[in-house]
Amino acid sequence: MFCKNCGQALDNGVRFCPNCGTETTAGVPVPPAASDPVAPRPATYAPPRDRKEKSIALILCLFFGCFGVHKLYLKEQKEGCVMLVIGLFGLFLLIPLLVTGIWSLINLIQLLTMGSEEFDRKYNC
Ligand SMILES: [Zn+2]
Incomplete structure (x- = not known):
């Protein structure tokens, strides 16, 4: 040397x-270059996008589907609000709850049969 x-x-x-x-x-030991205070921090960090997770949508649909919560989560406000209103009425009248219950069941099956790529295309673009 x-x-x-x-x-x-x-x-x-x-x-x-x-x-x-x-x-x-x-x-x-040679100090690692990363400890250099003037070295700019790697700008690889980006805040996560408002990404929709299919698993979360499924859980919401399963437990709160009667109130359209999964639709609100998926930014389908109109449908979600309709389901929410009908679902809240259903708390008193039962039959509307049955309607949204079936509705959410259909959504649940749709979500289950939907591939992640299709899901991304529909809700994450
Ligand atoms: Zn010398």
């Missing part, structure tokens, strides 16, 4: 250059 300051040939393991006294890198 050689002195990084003056180029003097050094014995391996020597900590200081006998010629100029510069500390050698022997035994001293």
Whole structure:
């Protein structure tokens, strides 16, 4: 190895250059470049998009489907609101709840049979 300051040939393991006294890198770990304070941080981080997860839509449909919650989640506000209103009426009248129950069951089957690619095409673009 050689002195990084003056180029003097050094014995391996020597900590200081006998010629100029510069500390050698022997035994001293080279600091990683990432610790350089002026190095810009890699700009790979991007905030996650408002991505719809099919699994979440399925769970919402399964448990709150009668109130159209899965539709609201999938940004289908109009249909979701209609189901929500009918579903809330259904709390008192039962029959509307049956309607949205069947409705959400259809949605559930649609979601289950829908491939992730189709799901992405429909809700994530
Ligand atoms: Zn030297």
